[in-house]
Amino acid sequence: MIGLTMKHLRYFDALRQHRHFGRAAEACAITQPALSVQIKELETIVGSPLVERGGRQIRLTTLGERFAEKAQGILQSVEELDDMVRATQGPLAGPLRIGVIPTVAPYLLPDVMRTLTARYPGLDLLPREAVTQSLLADLLAGRLDAAIMALPVSEPALREFALFDEDFVLVRSSAEADQPVPNAKALGEMRLLLLEEGHCFRDQALSFCNLTSAPRNLMEGSSLSTLVQMVGAGIGVTLIPEMALALETRSADVSVARFEAPQPARTIGMVWRKSSPLTQDLMQIGAVVRGVGQARRSPRAT
C-alpha cells in the first residue's frame, strides 16, 4: 500500500467521526474539495470504495469501517510516539546511561543522583558500576552515554571533561598512628593491600610507589571497604582516595595519614563520545557533578 500517508489516515478518521465531508474537512482545517480529493485518492490506493456517497448522508462501507478502526489505532500509536518524544523533550530530560568506576561510585553517586534528580526532574539517570575498561567498551559501543572515571583515558573518539582531583591517603592500623608517614619508596616495601586486577586505582597506587608490577608480598581485595577492614585487622596498609575516607574508616579501627610533598592523587573526569549529540547536556551535568564532588571532598580535614 505504497503512497499511503498520515494525512490519508487523519482525513479518513475525521470523515468517520463526522460522516460529512464538509464538517470533516473543517475539522482537518482544509477545504471540502481538498478532503474529497484525498479520500478519493485513498480509495484508489486501497483499491476499493471506503465511503458510500448518498446525497444527504454518507456512510462507510464495511471495509471502510474496518479501515477506519485500524487507522484510528495507527493514529493513536503516533500520538503515543509524540507523547514519548515530548516526555524526553527539552535538554536534560530523558534517559541517561552513565557509568562510574567502583572506587568512585559508592561515594559520589548517591549525592550526584540526588542533586541531578532534584535539579532536572525529567532526567532519568541509569547508572552502571564497572571498571574502566568495561566502561570504555560500553561507551565506544554506544551502550553508555557517559562515564565517570580517572583521567586521562586517551581515547581519540572520546572527550574528557575534568571534574576534580582527589588525593590518596594512607590507611594503617591505629597502632601505627604516631609513626612517621612513609614516602613512596618505603611504602613499596611495606605490606601493601591493593584492589584486584582491573581497577584503575590499583594501578594508580602502584604507580605512586614506582612499581609496574605487584610486589610479592601484596594482598588483594575486591573493594576499598574490604581493604580497610583488612588494615583494621592489622594485615597491612593501604591507600584509598580521600573521597572514600568518611565512609570507609568510620567503622574500622585504623588511622589515616596524608603523604608529604609528592602527594599521590588522581583526576576524576567525565567522558563521552565526541560525536554524542548530548555534549551540551553532558557539560551541564558535568558541572553539577563537579560541584558535588568538590563539596564531597572539601571536608578534607582528617
Next chain:
Amino acid sequence: MIGLTMKHLRYFDALRQHRHFGRAAEACAITQPALSVQIKELETIVGSPLVERGGRQIRLTTLGERFAEKAQGILQSVEELDDMVRATQGPLAGPLRIGVIPTVAPYLLPDVMRTLTARYPGLDLLPREAVTQSLLADLLAGRLDAAIMALPVSEPALREFALFDEDFVLVRSSAEADQPVPNAKALGEMRLLLLEEGHCFRDQALSFCNLTSAPRNLMEGSSLSTLVQMVGAGIGVTLIPEMALALETRSADVSVARFEAPQPARTIGMVWRKSSPLTQDLMQIGAVVRGVGQARRSPRAT
C-alpha cells in the same frame, strides 16, 4: 508532532536497520542526500537528535532507538492494514451482511451459502434472518449490505433486483386430498392457519383471499413448519410457498394442492441501497442466488 509522515518513519526505520545513510537510502530507493534531508527534517520535527553522526559509523541516540521501536510498530500496523485490505480485495471478497426473510431463509440459504462460498472463496457471508420491516430498517441504516425479500418494497432509496417468482400451494389434511381445490373466496371461509403478524407472507396469503384483516376463525403460527404440523393435526388448512414444500411436508401427514387459474404467488428479489458501492458485486451475487432459487423451485411436480 504535525508534519510527521509515513516516509519519515520508513526512512528512519531503514536507517535503524542499516546504520548507514547510503545503504539505508538505497533500501528506500532514494539517494543518500534525499535521506539525509528527510532524517534531518524528522529530527527537526521531533525536536531532538535521533542519530549520532560519527564519521565512519552512525549510531542512534537512546531517543532514536525508542523512536525507531515505536516507528516499527506503526509501520507494522500499516502492514496489517494492508493485509486486511488485500484480504477483502477483488470483487466478491470480504464480508457481506445479507438479510433474508424467515419464509425464504431456511429453504434457500443453505444452498446459497454453499454455492456462493464455493464460487467466491474470499466472500464472507454474514446472513441474518428477520422480517421485512426489520430488514428494511437495517438496510437503510447501513447495518446490512443487501436483503432477500418479497418484492416490491417501494423504498426510493433502495434498488430491487428480481430473483424468481414462486407460487403458493395449499396444504390440507391428507383426508381432504381428493376434495376439489377451493378458490380464493372459499379459502377465506375455511379455517386458515397463518403466520403471526409481521411476516409478509401472512399479508400475501390474506391478500390472495381478498381479505385485509385476519378473519375471526384464524389461527397463527410462528413458522411455516408449525403451520404444516397443525394442518397435519387436522386443525385447518394453510398456504406455503412452493419452495418450502419439500422440506415442510416431508414429515407431516398432509396433502398438497395447486390452485386454479388465479395462482397465488410472489416475487422474491434482492434489495440494496442505490448508493451502495457494492452494486456490481451484488448483481453478480443476485444472479447466483437466482440460479439457486430457480433450481430449488424447478422440481415443482407435486
Next chain:
DNA sequence: TAAAAATACTCCATAGGTATTTTAT
C-alpha cells in the same frame, strides 16, 4: 430547490535528483 460532494484549474510547498563540499577517520 437546496445541500453536499465532485470536478476543474491554479499555485505553491516540498520531495527527490545531481553536483559538490564538508567532515572525520
Next chain:
DNA sequence: ATAAAATACCTATGGAGTATTTTTA
C-alpha cells in the same frame, strides 16, 4: 586520503485553495 554525510540548487509532483458543476433527496 578516503569514505560518508551534509549542503546547494534545480525540477517535478502533488496538496490545497477558489470557482464551478453535478448529484440526489
